[in-house]
Amino acid sequence: MRGKGSSSSKISTLIVDDDPIIRRIHKVLLTKVGLETQVVENGKKAVDLYHSGASFDLILMDLEMAIMDGPKATKELRAMGVQSMIVGVTARDLEVEKQMFMASGLNDCYVKPLTTDTVTALVKKLKKDN
Amino acid sequence: MAANRQALNEQLQKIVDSLKEQGMLDKQFGLVHSLKESNSPFFLAEIIPMFCQNVQTILRDLTQTLDKEPVNYYDLEEYCIKLKGCTSSIGARRMALACVTLRQASENKNKDGCILALNGIKHEYYNLQSSLDSIVQLERRILCHNA
Numbered sequence: 001m002r003g004k005g006s007s008s009s010k011i012s013t014l015i016v017d018d019d020p021i022i023r024r025i026h027k028v029l030l031t032k033v034g035l036e037t038q039v040v041e042n043g044k045k046a047v048d049l050y051h052s053g054a055s056f057d058l059i060l061m062d063l064e065m066a067i068m069d070g071p072k073a074t075k076e077l078r079a080m081g082v083q084s085m086i087v088g089v090t091a092r093d094l095e096v097e098k099q100m101f102m103a104s105g106l107n108d109c110y111v112k113p114l115t116t117d118t119v120t121a122l123v124k125k126l127k128k129d130n
Numbered sequence: 131m132a133a134n135r136q137a138l139n140e141q142l143q144k145i146v147d148s149l150k151e152q153g154m155l156d157k158q159f160g161l162v163h164s165l166k167e168s169n170s171p172f173f174l175a176e177i178i179p180m181f182c183q184n185v186q187t188i189l190r191d192l193t194q195t196l197d198k199e200p201v202n203y204y205d206l207e208e209y210c211i212k213l214k215g216c217t218s219s220i221g222a223r224r225m226a227l228a229c230v231t232l233r234q235a236s237e238n239k240n241k242d243g244c245i246l247a248l249n250g251i252k253h254e255y256y257n258l259q260s261s262l263d264s265i266v267q268l269e270r271r272i273l274c275h276n277a
Contacts, residue, residue: 021181021216028165028173062215064208089217113158113219 011126012036012055016046016073017089017123026060026089026114033119042066043073048075056084057126060114062088063101071104078105085126089114135275144269145261154258159221171276175269178262181220185255186214192232192248196241206244207236213251225254 013035015026023039030037040046040054043063059077063070074086088101088109100111110118146163149155166173192209195202214229228251235243 019179019184019212019216019219021184022219024173024177025162025165025219026182028170029161031170032167034163066210091211091218112215113161114222115158116161 010034010036010079011057011123013058013060014040014046014049014054014056015039015060016041016043016065016070018042018065019062022062022089029114029116029119030060033116033123035119035123043052043068043070043076047076047080050080050082057083057130058122059084059086060089061086061106063092063097064086064105071101072102074101074106083119085122087122131142135272137270138272138275142265142272145264145268149258149261154224154254154261155221156223158218161225162220171273175266175273177220178266178269181216181222182259182262184216185213185225189248189252189255190218192251196244196248199238201241201244203236203239207233210236222254222258225251225258228254 011034013030015023015030015037017023018041019024020041023041027037027039035058038049040049043061044067046059046061047068061070061074065073068076070088070090072086077084077086084115085107086105088098088106089112090097090101090109091112092098092101093111098111102109108122146155146159150157150159161176162177188209192206192213195206195209202269210229210233214226214233217225217229228247232244232251238260
């Protein structure tokens with residue numbers, strides 16, 4: 001758990017996805033580009049982490065997950081005042097679906113697969129915003 | 131020893147290139163393959179069996195959902211989306227495209243179309259599976275050489 005005020009200068013990322021393949025690929029991909037990563041398998045665990053004091057620079061949020069899905073988790077995080085960059089990553093590719101997910105409070109939404117270019121662009125944006 | 135390792139790498143790359151030419155894999159697989167380079171040497175040898183296990187589970191769920199009367203098209207679509215995400219993330223291009231066909235049939239509540247589309251996904255998977263097994267075998271031999 002990465003608490004606030006960590007001395008690490010690395011960008012911290014939370015991967016929220018119920019698919020173990022996706023979690024593994026995204027974790028290794030993000031680690032390769034120099035990010036600190038943590039993984040959880042549903043939205044409730046992401047919310048619980050923030051309740052316990054953790055914070056992350058970037059959250060990659062899947063849409064469909066058991067227990068708590070991406071839109072619900074995103075709404076809860078925003079209601080808590082979480083200002084982390086939350087990016088949806090979903091296999092749903094219809095524009096209306098992405099817009100629905102965005103409406104929950106995302107900063108952006110991407111269709112799977114996540115690519116190096118997307119991750120690089122996100123890192124650039126985070127560094128610029130900071 | 132180094133020559134053997136190089137030969138194995140070339141053999142593996144040949145299989146991957148052939149699968150890309152056939153459209154069964156896309157550049158996402160190249161990204162996944164490259165992820166083993168930094169601190170995750172066992173990555174490819176681990177992720178492919180995980181992928182195959184995951185696919186078999188979802189295909190079973192899809193089959194069971196279609197076998198029930200009435201068909202729960204909501205569940206069918208959920209499983210389909212899950213499979214699409216998993217296959218596209220590893221670069222199994224034709225499988226991911228076949229999922230799109232199943233999704234469309236599911237949205238239209240077209241049971242016959244769904245059965246046809248699911249058979250299409252299974253066909254693509256069985257075609258890909260033996261090559262993926264070969265890739266894993268080669269990868270394990272390469273890792274033994276690197277040890």
